[in-house]
Amino acid sequence: MAVEDQKLEVIRKVLAKAERAATAQEATAYNAKATEMMARHGVDTALLAATGAKQDRITERRIAMTDPYSTEKSQLASWVGSALSCKGVRHPGARRGTVDGITLFGYESDLQRAEMLFTSLLLQATRQVVAQRPPYWSDESTTAFRRTWLVGFAREVHRRLASAEHAAAERHESAAPSQGPSVALVLADRRTAVDTAFEQQFSGLRKARPRRLSGSGFASGADAGRRADLGGGRLAGNRRQLDR
Numbered sequence: 001m002a003v004e005d006q007k008l009e010v011i012r013k014v015l016a017k018a019e020r021a022a023t024a025q026e027a028t029a030y031n032a033k034a035t036e037m038m039a040r041h042g043v044d045t046a047l048l049a050a051t052g053a054k055q056d057r058i059t060e061r062r063i064a065m066t067d068p069y070s071t072e073k074s075q076l077a078s079w080v081g082s083a084l085s086c087k088g089v090r091h092p093g094a095r096r097g098t099v100d101g102i103t104l105f106g107y108e109s110d111l112q113r114a115e116m117l118f119t120s121l122l123l124q125a126t127r128q129v130v131a132q133r134p135p136y137w138s139d140e141s142t143t144a145f146r147r148t149w150l151v152g153f154a155r156e157v158h159r160r161l162a163s164a165e166h167a168a169a170e171r172h173e174s175a176a177p178s179q180g181p182s183v184a185l186v187l188a189d190r191r192t193a194v195d196t197a198f199e200q201q202f203s204g205l206r207k208a209r210p211r212r213l214s215g216s217g218f219a220s221g222a223d224a225g226r227r228a229d230l231g232g233g234r235l236a237g238n239r240r241q242l243d244r
Contacts, residue, residue, distance in 0.1 A: 004041075004045070007037075007041055008041070008116075010037070011034050011037050011038055011041070014030055014033055014034040014037065017030045035160070035161075035164045036164065036167075036168065038113060038117070038164070039161075039164040039165050039167065039168035040168045040171075040172070041113070042084065042109070042110065042113055042165065042168065043165075043168045043169055043172050043183060043187075044172075045109040046107075046109075046183075046186050046187060046190055047172075047181065047183065047186055049107070049109070050181050050186045050189075051181070056107050056108055056109050057107070057108055058105070058106065058107055058108075058193060058194060058197045059105075059106075059107075059108050059111065060103050060104065060105045060106075060111075060201075061103070061104050061111045061114075061115060062091075062101050062102070062103045062104075063077055063101060063102050063103075063104065063115060063118065064100070064101045065077075065093075065099045065100060065101050065102065067093070067095075067098055068143075069129075069146065069147065069150055070093060070098045070099040070100070071097065071098065071099050072147055072150035072151060072154070073099070073122060073150075074088075074090050074099040074101075074102045075150075075151060075154050076118065076121060076122065076125065076150065076153070076154040076157070077102045077104065077114075077118045078090070078102060078104075079154050079155065079157065079158035080114050080117050080118045080121065080154075080157065080158065080161065081104045081106065081110075081111075081114045081118075082158065082162075083157075083158050083161035083162040083165060084106070084110045084113050084114045084117075084161065084165065085106055085107070085110050085165075085187070085190060085191050085194060086104045086105060086106030086107075086110050086111060086114050086194070087104070087105045087106060087194060087195070087198045088102050088103065088104050088105070089102065089103045089105070089202055090102050091103070105194065105197070105198050105201065105202075106194050107190060107194065117161070121153075121157060125150060125153055128153075129146050129149055129150060129153075132145060132146050132149050133145065169183045169184065169187060
């Protein structure tokens with residue numbers, strides 16, 4: 001546990017450098033390094049658990065959501081979790097179209113990474129979305145624009161995280177192809193175990209219908225997602241509510 005905590009602390013320090021970087025290029029370099037380290041840490045933990053050197057059980061973790069944009073926030077949490085081999089269940093709020101929280105289900109180490117990243121990404125999204133407005137020539141509402149902006153942000157973050165996870169697995173396999181169990185097999189077995197346990201725990205759940213959003217902020221949000229810090233800077237900070 002001490003070694004694991006040290007690795008996570010190193011990642012936090014790299015992210016702190018990214019936040020203090022003088023230029024966008026420097027920040028991007030630090031963020032890319034932190035993302036790579038986080039993905040590699042996930043692979044290392046999975047392999048240790050597979051050999052019995054570490055205990056890593058399947059469990060669940062509930063994350064509360066607040067309005068406004070609670071549905072979009074829950075989508076961000078769900079997609080972050082999905083990229084890290086976790087499954088998500090949304091809990092409807094008291095008002096129609098809102099979400100009270102999301103339960104992420106998966107291995108404890110992956111849940112830790114997912115919640116860490118979601119906390120950071122929510123703060124980043126908060127700082128940016130409050131400044132978003134539809135084009136001045138449009139009669140589109142600010143709320144509609146911001147909803148699609150957040151969806152675009154979450155979709156791009158998911159793509160980047162999934163890509164980083166895949167790359168980390170491939171690098172580990174190519175570096176030591178004959179040492180220990182196959183990385184691909186270990187990760188596939190973990191996903192299967194999570195899927196099986198999830199079906200047993202949440203049998204009978206219905207999938208939500210696809211949402212149709214009318215706003216035009218998706219592309220702008222995706223661009224912000226491409227620049228987002230994927231490592232969880234300022235993790236001790238509280239989750240802030242997105243302003244209207």
